[in-house]
Amino acid sequence: MKILYFAWFGEKIGxxxxxxxxxxxxxxxxxxxxxxxxxxxxxEEVFAEASLVKVAVNKRIADRQKKLAPQDExxxxxxxxxx
Amino acid sequence: xxxxxxxTAFCPYDALRxxxxxxxxKKAHCGALASFCGIAKRTRTMERGKNIELQSLLLDCxxxxxxxxxxxxxxxxxxRWQLDATTIQHRIGAIPFxxxxxxxxxxxxxxxxxxxxxxxxxxxxxxxxxxWKCEHDTEGKKRWLTTTEQDLRRAEKxxxxxxxxxxxxxxxxxxxxx
Numbered sequence: 001m002k003i004l005y006f007a008w009f010g011e012k013i014g015x016x017x018x019x020x021x022x023x024x025x026x027x028x029x030x031x032x033x034x035x036x037x038x039x040x041x042x043x044e045e046v047f048a049e050a051s052l053v054k055v056a057v058n059k060r061i062a063d064r065q066k067k068l069a070p071q072d073e074x075x076x077x078x079x080x081x082x083x
Numbered sequence: 084x085x086x087x088x089x090x091t092a093f094c095p096y097d098a099l100r101x102x103x104x105x106x107x108x109k110k111a112h113c114g115a116l117a118s119f120c121g122i123a124k125r126t127r128t129m130e131r132g133k134n135i136e137l138q139s140l141l142l143d144c145x146x147x148x149x150x151x152x153x154x155x156x157x158x159x160x161x162x163r164w165q166l167d168a169t170t171i172q173h174r175i176g177a178i179p180f181x182x183x184x185x186x187x188x189x190x191x192x193x194x195x196x197x198x199x200x201x202x203x204x205x206x207x208x209x210x211x212x213x214x215w216k217c218e219h220d221t222e223g224k225k226r227w228l229t230t231t232e233q234d235l236r237r238a239e240k241x242x243x244x245x246x247x248x249x250x251x252x253x254x255x256x257x258x259x260x261x
Contacts, residue, residue, distance in 0.1 A: 007143045007215035008227045056213065059148035075145055075213075081228045082142070082214025 001032070001070055006077035009046050022070060029055050030064040032074060052078050086153040087172040088146050092179075095120045095186045098172055102188050106168035113167050117197035118188040119205045125180040126218075138219045142184070144175040145213040152212040160189075160203050163246050164196040165255045171208060203241055210238045 001020045010016040026032050033053070036043050047053055055062050056075040068074065085102070099118055107113060123140050153171045160166060168190040178184060187204045191197040216228040 004145065006145055006213065007217070010143075056145070056148055059145075059151050075148065077145070077213060078215065078227065079230045080210060080213055081216045081230050082144075082209065082212050 001068065002073045003036070004073065004075040005046070006075065008078060009076055012046050013042050026068065028064070028068055029057065029062060029066045029074065032068060033064070046076070054079060085170045086150050086157070087170070088144065088149060089172060089174045090176050092182050093172065093174065095183045098170075098186055099188055102168070102170045103190070106190050112192055113190045115191050115194035115197035116188065117194070117201040118186065119201055120183055121185040123178045123180045123182050123184050136221045137180070138221050140178045140180065141217040141219065142175050142178060143215040143217065146175070149173070149212040149214060153208065156204055156207040156211060159207075160200045161256050162249045162252060163203065164191065164200040165193065165252050166191050166196065166200055169200070169204065171204060173208070173212070173214070175214070206237045206241060209234045
């Protein structure tokens with residue numbers, strides 16, 4: 001699964017993109033976040049405050065119950081401050 | 084509709100002229116062109132009682148999603164108003180103060196449609212496309228900005244305004260594209 005991190009999430013984790021091997025048990029965003037949190041303290045810090053974690057699946061805003069497939073592109077980022 | 088992300092400086096006046104020329108030639112009935120140009124503003128922030136001078140602005144972006152999001156916003160505007168052509172052009176990356184961040188332009192037969200659609204699109208572009216502002220100060224410190232309540236309220240206010248005759252707008256918009 002292709003995972004993207006933007007703004008300070010990318011800085012904290014130290015990369016903006018990575019490929020993650022997932023199995024069929026990682027079938028929604030919530031479960032993916034749980035998997036990522038186990039990857040290290042920097043991930044733990046990024047995902048610590050749920051209200052600050054926004055998600056897009058295949059370039060559309062999604063919630064944590066959104067179903068995932070292995071070919072999906074999942075992006076994590078803090079609240080948008082654009083324009 | 085055209086949506087553009089600029090990684091380097093762009094001149095809003097050239098962009099506007101090109102937009103008007105591209106669409107006006109075949110749509111001579113347009114009576115109005117409304118536009119908004121946002122400029123990177125040098126703000127001062129107070130930190131521990133000290134005035135902090137800002138050095139530069141960085142706009143991080145998820146480009147593929149930002150384009151989809153901007154097209155969605157234009158489609159919503161087309162449902163609300165009768166529009167002939169629309170453009171959203173956004174600067175991303177490092178932006179020196181004083182340079183253009185965003186240009187929104189709308190061509191319509193009627194000025195109230197052009198004005199209101201331009202305002203709607205601008206309000207939505209402030210809060211919806213995946214863009215993140217980061218400020219660097221003269222001491223080398225960087226700070227990611229948080230969403231302003233004022234921007235969110237402005238965008239939310241549009242959900243309270245009634246869409247007048249979306250079917251007629253859709254019909255007219257389709258006729259004009261043909």
